[in-house]
Amino acid sequence: MRVKPTTSDGTPALEVDEYVKHVRNEYLHAYVHGGGASVKFVAGDEDTTTSYFSKRLENAACDGGYLHVRLDAAQTRVQFVEELFFAVSRNVDWVRLAADFLHRVYAGLDIPPDPGQPPEVSVQVRRVAEANGLHHGELYRTVRRRLERELLGENLLMHQFRVAMLRLCESLLDWVDTDADEHNIVLRWLRGHSVPVAELRTVGLHARVARHQARYMFNSLSRWVHMTGAPGIVVELDVGRVAVGRRPPAAARRGFYYTKAAALDTFEILRQFVDGTDDLLAFLLVVTMPQRMVVDTVRGLPAYHALYLRVANEVYDAERVNPFGSLVHVTRNPRE
Numbered sequence: 001m002r003v004k005p006t007t008s009d010g011t012p013a014l015e016v017d018e019y020v021k022h023v024r025n026e027y028l029h030a031y032v033h034g035g036g037a038s039v040k041f042v043a044g045d046e047d048t049t050t051s052y053f054s055k056r057l058e059n060a061a062c063d064g065g066y067l068h069v070r071l072d073a074a075q076t077r078v079q080f081v082e083e084l085f086f087a088v089s090r091n092v093d094w095v096r097l098a099a100d101f102l103h104r105v106y107a108g109l110d111i112p113p114d115p116g117q118p119p120e121v122s123v124q125v126r127r128v129a130e131a132n133g134l135h136h137g138e139l140y141r142t143v144r145r146r147l148e149r150e151l152l153g154e155n156l157l158m159h160q161f162r163v164a165m166l167r168l169c170e171s172l173l174d175w176v177d178t179d180a181d182e183h184n185i186v187l188r189w190l191r192g193h194s195v196p197v198a199e200l201r202t203v204g205l206h207a208r209v210a211r212h213q214a215r216y217m218f219n220s221l222s223r224w225v226h227m228t229g230a231p232g233i234v235v236e237l238d239v240g241r242v243a244v245g246r247r248p249p250a251a252a253r254r255g256f257y258y259t260k261a262a263a264l265d266t267f268e269i270l271r272q273f274v275d276g277t278d279d280l281l282a283f284l285l286v287v288t289m290p291q292r293m294v295v296d297t298v299r300g301l302p303a304y305h306a307l308y309l310r311v312a313n314e315v316y317d318a319e320r321v322n323p324f325g326s327l328v329h330v331t332r333n334p335r336e
Contacts, residue, residue, distance in 0.1 A: 016053045024060040027284055033064070033231050037222065037280035039273050041301075041311045043291045050288050054236060057286060061234040066284075067092065067225055068234045074241040074255035079265035081272070082214035086192030088221070088235060094187060098168040099123055100228040105146050105169075111139070124174040140175050154227075158213070161220035163204040164190060215276065222283040232282025242266050243293050243300065260299065267304035274310050 019042070027038060044050035054070065061068040069091040071078070076087040099119040106113050106128065113119075114127035121127065125143065129136045151157070151166045164186045171183035182203045188195050189205055200206060209217055225233045247257045258266065273285055293300035294312075301308040 016049065016056060020053065020056040020060055023057065023284075023286075024064070028060060028064045028066065028231075028234070032066075032234075032282050032284050035226070035282050037277040037283040039270070039277060039285045039287065039311075041287045041289070043289050043294050045291050047290075050238065050240070050290075053288065054238075057234070057236060065231050066234045067230055067232070068236070070236045070238075072238045072241070072255075073258070073266070074238075077256055077262075078237065078239060078242070079258070079262045079269060080211065081218075081269050082192070082209055082211050084237075084269065085209065085214045085217050085221075088218075089190045089192065092190075092221070094168060094190060095120055095172070097225065097228045097230075098165065098172055100230070101165070101224075102143075102147075102169055102172060104227075104229055105143060105150065109142065109146065120172055123172050126174070140173065143173065144170070154223075156220075156223055158216040158220045160205055160209075160213070161217060161224070165224060167203050215272065215279075219276075219279045219281075222280045226282045232284065234284045234286065236286045236288065238288045239266065239270075239293075240288070240290050243290055243296065245299055258299075260303075263299050264304055267301070267307045271304070271307040271310065274307070 023040070027036075031038065042053065044053060058068050058070065069088050071084070071087050071091075077083045096119060099122075102123040103113055103119065106123065111128060111132055111134070113122040114124070114131045115122070117127065125140045126136055128134075129139045132139075147166060147169055151162050151169070154162060157165070167182055167186045171180070171186075181199075185195055185199050185203050186205075189200060189208070192209065195208070197207065222233055241256065242258045242263045244257060245260075247253060270287060277283075295302065297303055301312065
């Protein structure tokens with residue numbers, strides 16, 4: 001990432017539009033679109049700058065066909081990676097992704113889905129069979145075999161994730177043995193809701209997604225989004241609340257607040273994302289924060305050297321390129 005020293009203390013400053021253009025051209029249209037993964041850290045000079053940047057980034061992601069998710073540390077306990085996964089999952093239209101994957105399965109069989117129907121309806125076996133003059137049962141068996149081969153045989157997806165996606169796809173086929181309850185069980189499991197173990201076992205799942213599994217679930221989600229035909233996923237995470245050291249009076253509190261230990265745990269989670277980019281596919285994580293977190297040795301990045309040394313430029317040089325996530329300061333575009 002190219003940065004230029006424009007402030008008196010030598011820290012890099014880029015206009016928002018310039019930086020979003022850089023992310024769009026170099027990452028969304030190129031690196032991430034080609035399957036790469038990256039983590040970017042952006043420090044804004046004020047809340048309005050962060051909001052402006054967030055909107056521009058969302059527009060760039062959506063225009064490129066990416067799945068875009070925005071999270072806030074005030075609403076999600078970001079020191080727990082499983083809570084991060086659940087928060088992302090609750091913003092994912094899992095049914096639509098399953099329908100898009102089934103469209104690709106039908107395309108691989110040279111069988112067009114039922115035209116003129118919503119994606120989730122157009123893939124139902126009876127509708128597709130009638131639209132193409134095929135036998136219902138034969139079509140179901142053919143699609144089911146293809147699903148099992150492409151999903152259960154995809155070793156880069158976590159096993160439990162594969163099973164969950166297979167169940168969702170099967171539910172959309174709307175065959176005689178489809179159980180609507182199984183569809184709901186899978187969605188509740190993905191979103192972190194409490195599901196009795198006995199119900200999980202009916203769909204081939206065994207336990208709630210826990211901390212030791214959540215990172216593999218993130219890896220699987222990034223690959224699944226790509227498998228459904230989308231170019232990738234962009235997750236925007238605002239960690240500004242982590243910088244708040246003293247909670248306001250009880251009546252004024254909103255959302256979550258972080259102890260010093262929780263702040264360090266959050267930085268460790270982010271460090272793991274930086275180091276784990278090789279295991280993600282077509283994934284961009286953009287972490288936004290107030291500018292004071294760049295220098296705060298108590299609640300800012302310098303408090304956790306394992307992360308800070310990975311994202312802060314050692315030398316602020318216009319010709320230096322950081323392969324992961326340079327720490328970039330953005331200022332509001334004066335033309336806006």
